[in-house]
Amino acid sequence: MPETAALCLGEAMIMLAGGAGPLSDVEVFKRSVGGAECNVAGGLAALGVPTGWISRLGDDGFGQHVLRDLEARGVDVGGVELDPVRPTALYVKESDGGRSQMHYYRTGSAAAAMDPAFLDRPEVRERLAQAKLVHTTGITAGISSSSSDMLERLATEPREFLLSVDLNWRPVLWRERDPEPLWRLLKAADIVLIGADEAEVFAGTGDPEALYELVGGKTLVVKDDSNAAIVLEPDGRTEVPALSVEVVETVGAGDAFAAGFLAGTLQGLPATQRLRLGHLTAAAVLTRPEDHAPPPSLVEREKLLNATDEEWAATKIGVA
Numbered sequence: 001m002p003e004t005a006a007l008c009l010g011e012a013m014i015m016l017a018g019g020a021g022p023l024s025d026v027e028v029f030k031r032s033v034g035g036a037e038c039n040v041a042g043g044l045a046a047l048g049v050p051t052g053w054i055s056r057l058g059d060d061g062f063g064q065h066v067l068r069d070l071e072a073r074g075v076d077v078g079g080v081e082l083d084p085v086r087p088t089a090l091y092v093k094e095s096d097g098g099r100s101q102m103h104y105y106r107t108g109s110a111a112a113a114m115d116p117a118f119l120d121r122p123e124v125r126e127r128l129a130q131a132k133l134v135h136t137t138g139i140t141a142g143i144s145s146s147s148s149d150m151l152e153r154l155a156t157e158p159r160e161f162l163l164s165v166d167l168n169w170r171p172v173l174w175r176e177r178d179p180e181p182l183w184r185l186l187k188a189a190d191i192v193l194i195g196a197d198e199a200e201v202f203a204g205t206g207d208p209e210a211l212y213e214l215v216g217g218k219t220l221v222v223k224d225d226s227n228a229a230i231v232l233e234p235d236g237r238t239e240v241p242a243l244s245v246e247v248v249e250t251v252g253a254g255d256a257f258a259a260g261f262l263a264g265t266l267q268g269l270p271a272t273q274r275l276r277l278g279h280l281t282a283a284a285v286l287t288r289p290e291d292h293a294p295p296p297s298l299v300e301r302e303k304l305l306n307a308t309d310e311e312w313a314a315t316k317i318g319v320a
Contacts, residue, residue: 002076004052005266006044007131007161009154010037010140011055011111012070013104014062014090017289023094023103032290033069034091036137036168036255039292043259043281045074046295049266052076052127056110056118058088063110079123083110093251100251106143115146116153128154128161133191133266135164135258141182142173148181155188162265164191166258169198191265192217193258196224208232221261221275223254229275231261238271244316245283252292257282260295273305276312280304283317 015034018026041053053075057063059082066088067077089106106112118124128134134154141148155163165185174182179202186192192215196206199222203214208222212232220232230239260281264274280301284293295301304315 002052002078003050004076004127004130005132006041006049006051006262007079007127007134008037008041008044008051008053009055009134009136009151011035011089011106011109011143012038012053012057012066013106014065014088015093016090017093018095020095022096023092026094029092031065033066034252035089036139036166037135038066038070038075039252039255040135040166040259040262041075042070042073042292043256043295044263047259047263047277047281049263050076052079052131054079054124054127056081056083056086056114058082058086058110059084060088062088062090076127079121079127081110081118081121081123083113086110086113100249102251109143111140112144112147114140114144114150116150118150119153128159131161133162133164133262134159135166135262137166137168138182138185139168139170139173141185142170142177145177148177148185151185152181155185162190163188164193164258164262165189166193166254167195167198167202168254169202171201186215187217189215189217191219191221191262193221193223193254193261195254196222208237219265221278223257229257229261229278231271231275233271238275240272240275240279241313243279243283243312245286246316246318247286248319249289250286252290253282253285256285256292256295269305276305277301287317287319 012035016029044051089109092103094101200206222230228241257278261278264277
């Protein structure tokens, strides 16, 4: 089994993106792989972190494409289970009037059938025992009651790894369910990532200090879109402004930020550099139409991670 420093647990989906205009008029779609946790897994691997992704996929052509895509990006997929009955989920990106809208087709997916027993599979148990960090999101808690129960078990049983949770609040997934399990997951996590805008809806506040009291985690990262990112930890608060970026598409940028911040965490970087690495990886995705993109080169990363505050503020990222 390959070495695994980070493990990402959640649903992958096929993303179909058409040209400009309403879906009713689009005839050709471009296929790629999306899904919050697999985006983070690919981002971590691109930053040199030995990373695995565990989940369930349909034993279908889309599932095979997901496996090939992640393997090509250096992600270990040996812990993935294939379902002969349930399909791989997908979503369609509609670009009309300069704005993107997502249409999800994930009900009854293979990943939604994950349950607490999934963690007992030898391929999964061995990877969890080896991991230094496990990352998941509120999406995985929301796709089914059984997957939520799985994450509750993951969070409450004795563990050696750091547990990272990105809120990724999706109200539609919780329309018929009480989000209390998601609150418990956030409170059990060692690292919580949350957007200030989604926090306003989910928690009733986007204030970092108020959120820190509500979540009670060891490390809380609050992302304020294009303005700044803030990390609160027991030893204090650190804030780093976002870079000036020529934005092409925002989808996937939050996952890229998470990958950068978590890579910096595993590398033992100080708070400012962890946040800067998150901003840098997010900027790379913001300048591309896809949900993921290669991070800046190691030379560029080292230069900006060690830049002065003035040099950082003057940096502008253009379209690749």
